[in-house]
Amino acid sequence: MMEREALQAQITAINANVTFEEGGEMLNAFVDPKECRDLLQTLHNMDDLAFDYMFCLTCVDWKTHLTMVYHLESTKHRHVVVIKSKLDRENPEIDTMSDIWRTAELLEREVYELFGVRFINHPDLRKLLLSDEWEGWPLRKDYEDPINMIKL
């Protein structure tokens, strides 16, 4: 188990451009989408970090941009980190993590169809939950569907 400060120092040592968010129960780190894959790969491979378990992968639509959120845990050391990456809303693109964590394959497909984030080098980027001909990205804030959506 690594303390929050130590973890922060380790991540800064890997990539100096990472910014951290104050507060929150877990350590939140922001990274540029282009450097995201390299950082996560290192986090996964380094022995004293060993983030081998991705327990959550999701996306948040902030109306101005999208944020990819990766929740990582190490089953060895039991420390947790949240890596975030801001994406351009018009053309969201980020490298796939599906070869580092196999669970990401289906989770990224889900994010792709609900938010429209394109995962570069994903082996099989198809729609998973929705039908193939579905238009739009349902979990984005500006999504409108006059038939299926009920406003509360």
Next chain:
Amino acid sequence: MLEEIAVNDTGDLIINVGPQHPSTHGVLHLIITLNGETIKNIDPNLGYIHRSIEKMCESLSYRQFIYVTSRMDYLSSHINNHACALTVEKGLQIEVPERAQYIRVIMDELTRLASHQLWWGAAAMDVGALTPFFHAFREREMINEIMEETCGARLTMNYNVPGGVMADIHPDFQRKTKAFLAFFKDKLPEYDELVTGNIIFQNRMKDIGIISKEDAISYGCSGPTARASGVSCDIRKTHPYSIYDKVQFDEVLETTGDSFGRYLVRMQEMRQSIHIIEQLIDNIPEGDFQAKTKAVLKLPKGEFYTRVETARGELGVYIVSEGGLTPYRIKFRSPGFSNLSALNHMAKGQKIGDMVAIMATLDLVIPDIDR
């Protein structure tokens, strides 16, 4: 993807298992490539029961959204509610009364027992033994009655509210629960006699759907599925919530990683759940069952993540709040979704009958996968 293809380019048979199929226990659709009886590939096609609960929650208040989550993993609905209540309490820093915490944990474990009982019956049914299903339901009925008396519902409990539980326990609750435990402890060896020891059942389950420890972690497996591979991942132990750090219980681990290992883990977990309830049932402290909360709840700006252990594995509730009346974004990390992603890895190269045995021990609940 859905067009009628009988045979693909390489001459393999493609069959659609589901959306209506007896062994998928719901509306799961698997597109299976078969070579004879041997599975070459499984491609899950989800979404037949996708209600977009995450989007719905964005327009529901912090009191309301808890009830929608009962409809995700309906077999551990109380645990889902618990996770949501914990997240809201974390955001508002509500101190939950001791009594409510005891009640919640007892209910959690009863739910886990009921879920595992149903799983046991359904797993046996999937490999062709129909009788255990009814034996499992006999015991599950007793739990449902206890639930009905106290929560007013049998399946979608909706018993948790931010700050505690909705109502106090029924006067008969403790007596009935103890009666049930005494009865069920008698019946558990019967379960083993009927199914565990059966040579055909063991042949069907052993060395089937093996997943190594590393793969189980990489595929994000959790719950009994991962613990059968030797991954220590019980949230109740690793990140204790509520009063789980005060009770004695063991995390059940197997190392085989096959279907029989997953089966054994769940059977042992039932015993552990009984053990937990026994420690708590006589010691429920007096006091309030609900903390005093404001009528309108507003979570402060920020992000809140809660992890709990449901009957199927790790459930994560991720709330992004903008300080408004409703959550800005909610994400449910469902255990079934990640466990399902390992199905292809487990079942490749095995017979179609094995696929059913593997799915039985993954214990998939489809609304949990689709959300």
Next chain:
Amino acid sequence: MISFEYIADNIDKWLNNTFSPWLALTIEFVIVGVLCIGLFAVLGLVLIMMERKVSAYMQVRLGPNRVGPKGMFQTVADTLKLLVKEGLTPAGSDKFLFNLAPFVVMIAAMLVLAPIAFAKNFQIWDINIGVLYVSAVSSIGVIGILMAGWASNNKYSLLGAMRSGAQIVSYELSAGLSILVVVIFTGDLSISQIIESQQTGWWIFRGHIPMLIAFIIFIIAVTAETNRAPFDLAEAESELTAGFHTEYSGMKFALFFLAEYVNIFIVCAIGATLFLGGWMPLHIGNWEAFNSIMDWIPSSLWFVGKTFFLIFVIMWFRWTFPRLRIDQLLNLEWKYLLPISMFNLLLATLIAIQGWYF
């Protein structure tokens, strides 16, 4: 005393006295045909009812209890429902074969009824190669199943039919070899002679170890041949939805269902005849007093009792055991049952030649 033999003889006498021999024979044919079909219907109703009640008992529930006294008419109601249901024929199917298949299965089951002795001297056709006839004709059923699977134009049906084909052809061997053990001891293929040979005791008691082994193998093999759990891979509902009869509905489905139950009755009747003496009462060697008391119980009751006991055993299997996998199923036959029954046959020959049986 009124027995089936007495009734049959009197009808035969009266017909021959009233009509010309040729016409009398024709009328007898018609009567036998009607009785056969009647027996079919009754067997279907009784056995399905029995299965439901047995399974209900084992599953801690009540079973059907609404239609008629204790739910006795539930199967009648179900049959009526199936009769009025639309018999769908899928658009892509081979229509002729699709509609023919249930009848092939049905006719195969019906043909096997011929040599079975229901009571003392009460048999449709005492053919001198009775046992051979039974094992030959009962194999025709698999053609109907393959036909159904192929003609349905459904992948599940095809898989189910292929499984069924492999399974029935394999298990026929063991069943045949265990029947041969009895034939060796009796020295006759005719059903009536086999029963007569058990005058001083049933073969299961007289034939020692080889007969016991043969009996156990026979029960396993016929359970597999009738596609019953734990060998119900052809219609494994959790894997193949309903196997070869996935696409069948209405009366065509009912015919498959009926044929399955009649087949169970037939194999159990054969088992009872070969190993448990058919209609022969429980006789012990030369204990004349005991034997004559046993003779007071009508032979038809003995036959029905033994048959239904075996049917109960097979139902018991179904509601207790999980299903085997296809490769385990074939391994069981080719690696265990077949070598054992071959060795058992040798042992039985040795014992029969040396006269080492009671």
